[in-house]
Amino acid sequence: MRCRSCNYDITPFFSLGEMPLVNSFLTQEEIAMEEKFDLSIGFCPKCYLVQLINIVSPERLFRDYIYFSATSKFFLEHCRKTAKDLTKKLNLNSKSLVLEIASNDGSQLKFFQDIGIKILGIDPAVNIAELANKNGIPTLPEFFGYDFAKKLKENQNVEADLIFGANVLAHVPEIIDFVRGVKVVLKQKGTAVFEFPYLKGLIEKKFDTIYHEHVFYYSLIALKNLFQKADLEIYDVEMTPMQGGSLRIFISHPGSYGITENVKNLIAEEIKTGFDKIEIYQELNKNIQDLKNKLMNLLDEIKKAGKKVAAYSAPAKGNILLNYFGIDENYIDFIVDKAESKQGLYTPGTHLLVYPPEKINQDKPDYLLVLCWNIADEIVDQLKSYHDAGGKFIIPVPDIKIL
Numbered sequence: 511m512r513c514r515s516c517n518y519d520i521t522p523f524f525s526l527g528e529m530p531l532v533n534s535f536l537t538q539e540e541i542a543m544e545e546k547f548d549l550s551i552g553f554c555p556k557c558y559l560v561q562l563i564n565i566v567s568p569e570r571l572f573r574d575y576i577y578f579s580a581t582s583k584f585f586l587e588h589c590r591k592t593a594k595d596l597t598k599k600l601n602l603n604s605k606s607l608v609l610e611i612a613s614n615d616g617s618q619l620k621f622f623q624d625i626g627i628k629i630l631g632i633d634p635a636v637n638i639a640e641l642a643n644k645n646g647i648p649t650l651p652e653f654f655g656y657d658f659a660k661k662l663k664e665n666q667n668v669e670a671d672l673i674f675g676a677n678v679l680a681h682v683p684e685i686i687d688f689v690r691g692v693k694v695v696l697k698q699k700g701t702a703v704f705e706f707p708y709l710k711g712l713i714e715k716k717f718d719t720i721y722h723e724h725v726f727y728y729s730l731i732a733l734k735n736l737f738q739k740a741d742l743e744i745y746d747v748e749m750t751p752m753q754g755g756s757l758r759i760f761i762s763h764p765g766s767y768g769i770t771e772n773v774k775n776l777i778a779e780e781i782k783t784g785f786d787k788i789e790i791y792q793e794l795n796k797n798i799q800d801l802k803n804k805l806m807n808l809l810d811e812i813k814k815a816g817k818k819v820a821a822y823s824a825p826a827k828g829n830i831l832l833n834y835f836g837i838d839e840n841y842i843d844f845i846v847d848k849a850e851s852k853q854g855l856y857t858p859g860t861h862l863l864v865y866p867p868e869k870i871n872q873d874k875p876d877y878l879l880v881l882c883w884n885i886a887d888e889i890v891d892q893l894k895s896y897h898d899a900g901g902k903f904i905i906p907v908p909d910i911k912i913l
């Protein structure tokens with residue numbers, strides 16, 4: 511298998527085997543037809559890019575997407591702060607244009623619009639783009655790439671002061687074509703900002719971020735090589751708490767801005783940690799098996815004691831954890847999720863019927879397995895009355911905690 515950035519032979523290092531598409535919730539009729547796809551991951555020894563070995567086509571994954579981003583308070587607060595911080599840092603004003611790639615329902619762009627900045631969204635999910643347009647967020651229902659970017663520039667004079675993309679850089683298999691497109695629509699002194707889960711999290715056992723939508727698991731050293739191929743330069747980098755630890759990178763045409771100490775320091779740290787060598791990745795398998803054994807032993811004990819366990823929320827990562835560890839109806843009494851779009855459907859692979867969160871108050875399970883562990887604090891806070899009444903939380907990743 512060849513690297514999607516530099517075409518060198520990649521080295522496989524971890525496999526979850528055949529997995530369902532973890533954002534494809536099922537009706538009862540669809541269960542029998544559910545498909546599974548290989549989910550294995552490898553490392554490129556030449557450009558250091560960590561990537562899936564086999565991919566599922568983006569048309570299949572993203573055209574009719576169930577995820578509506580405006581469901582978490584934590585997320586909306588992050589969007590508000592992002593708009594404020596980037597407007598200040600990049601000196602955006604009413605003449606500026608913010609172009610967001612994979613803009614989803616427009617939650618992020620809305621905050622720029624409120625500040626008085628011009629906005630344009632692009633998202634391939636036709637159903638979600640339609641909703642965004644209805645809500646006053648201009649959104650084109652397209653996949654972003656080089657040809658589309660050229661059309662935008664030539665036919666509509668689109669040149670962005672800020673190109674923003676959260677959780678898109680990891681999702682695009684044709685990544686070189688994508689970054690060449692960024693080069694085309696980025697204004698001469700413009701900045702492109704991308705946010706994505708940091709590879710470091712994967713090394714720290716946050717393995718449930720591996721799913722078919724995530725083709726790439728980025729380190730800064732791999733990204734530096736990638737953007738160089740499109741004649742772009744990473745000039746700054748920040749850490750954000752999204753998805754249990756994300757990077758936010760700032761990209762410009764070469765030489766537009768000085769490369770900051772942040773970039774130099776993080777690259778030095780990554781080399782020191784060994785992100786440029788296969789060994790660190792090969793440890794992952796053993797660490798994940800340890801985590802699996804601990805969690806399954808805990809659930810076995812709880813079940814033997816005759817206690818009830820419910821799963822709290824059914825995010826993509828949660829479905830990976832359930833499927834890979836083999837946590838099904840033998841361990842889980844029921845699962846709840848706040849998103850109405852998932853309620854009444856069955857979880858991918860494990861086929862648990864999704865209930866609204868109110869079921870927790872009715873059934874009073876002894877334990878809640880918190881699958882959205884990245885926002886565990888928010889969940890614990892929201893369910894204070896459950897906890898006060900003696901209910902316990904199990905946080906499964908990256909290390910098991912009982913609260």
Ligand SMILES: [Zn+2]
Binds near residue numbers: 516518554557558559
């Ligand atoms: Zn490579």
